[in-house]
Amino acid sequence: MMKRRASKASRDLARQRFRGLLQHIILVFFSLIALFPIVLILMNSFKLKKYIFAAPFALPNAKTFSLIGYDTVLQRSNLIVNFGNSIIVTVASLFLILLFGSMAAFALSGYKFRGNAFLGFYLSIGIMIPIRLGTVSILKLMASLGLVNTLTGLILIYIAQGLPLTIFILTSFMSQIPDELKDAGRIDGASEYRIYALVLPLVRPALGAIGIFTMIPIWNDLWFPLIVAPSAKTATITLGVQQFLGQYVSDWNAVLSALVLAMVPVLLLYLVFSRQMIRSVTAGAIKT
Numbered sequence: 290m291m292k293r294r295a296s297k298a299s300r301d302l303a304r305q306r307f308r309g310l311l312q313h314i315i316l317v318f319f320s321l322i323a324l325f326p327i328v329l330i331l332m333n334s335f336k337l338k339k340y341i342f343a344a345p346f347a348l349p350n351a352k353t354f355s356l357i358g359y360d361t362v363l364q365r366s367n368l369i370v371n372f373g374n375s376i377i378v379t380v381a382s383l384f385l386i387l388l389f390g391s392m393a394a395f396a397l398s399g400y401k402f403r404g405n406a407f408l409g410f411y412l413s414i415g416i417m418i419p420i421r422l423g424t425v426s427i428l429k430l431m432a433s434l435g436l437v438n439t440l441t442g443l444i445l446i447y448i449a450q451g452l453p454l455t456i457f458i459l460t461s462f463m464s465q466i467p468d469e470l471k472d473a474g475r476i477d478g479a480s481e482y483r484i485y486a487l488v489l490p491l492v493r494p495a496l497g498a499i500g501i502f503t504m505i506p507i508w509n510d511l512w513f514p515l516i517v518a519p520s521a522k523t524a525t526i527t528l529g530v531q532q533f534l535g536q537y538v539s540d541w542n543a544v545l546s547a548l549v550l551a552m553v554p555v556l557l558l559y560l561v562f563s564r565q566m567i568r569s570v571t572a573g574a575i576k577t
Contacts, residue, residue: 327552334358334545341541358542361533362550365543367521371529376554378440378525379507382447386503387496389448390455395485397456398463399471409460415453420446421512431517438520446513451503462495463488501559508555526551 332348333341340353347353362368397409420427427446428437436442466488474484489496514528530551533543 330545330548330552334542334549336542338540338542341545355542358540358544358546359550361540361543362546366529366532366547367524368526368529368547368550370522371524371526372550374440374523375508375525375527375551378443378447379504381440382444382451382507383500383504385444385448386451386455387499390452390499391459391489391492391496392485393452393456394459394463395488397460398466399468409456412453413457415449416457420450424512424516427513428516436517438518438523440518440523442517443513443523443525446517447507447510451507455499455503458495458499459492462492466491504558505555508551 329345333345335349335355335358336353337355337357340347344353393412397405397412431437431442431446434442436445471484471488474487479487509527510525511527511531514523514525515531518524519528526547530544530547533540533547
């Protein structure tokens, strides 16, 4: 009897180890798929142009190594201006999206009034309807307001683009916060703004995840900067890269170098907020 139990226990342990090994193999496989284009761009940004196409998968060596792409980007482009515009637009949009979205989510989750569910549904419609479908109307609106070729116009568009998902996610998280906590603050004489400030840290994982999901599309967007703010003074980093791409001739060294520089802020933000994003994704799967 003891031998059977020991044999069963050993088989169960072997199965668990096999499952764990299989899961790690799958995760490593998908990680390699995700990292492959990034590594490929990084490697080829340090090569001479002819070796980018002759040996794209080879590491740079003494014969193929070159910094001509980075030199071209720094000397022939408005990289500093483009980076500054992207940072201003992304940071301002992200801050206002999280501020207005968290306030709206706090109201929808904490206050019961007629039309509460309909208002939440109406705000969530924006998740299902791509904002690019309204490009012509948006451009006419920006022109009538005098916001064409301004960073303010881009910020307003990105706020409208990011609010629906932000409100939808934060409403779900704030609904899980006990009403007793808010009522205790009201009994102590705290204002609604003070209660909102006390609730906000409790949904920090959701804020971190929304920050990543919202920041990346804004930073990488080419559509609205090209249509609404295409001038040299308001061009973002993604629009600045396009100057090295032509119909007949393309400077691939400069393109790859500019893409590497454009990826740095996104990777840094992910490294900073990755733990918050993981906590947000797994929060609903673990009950305490």
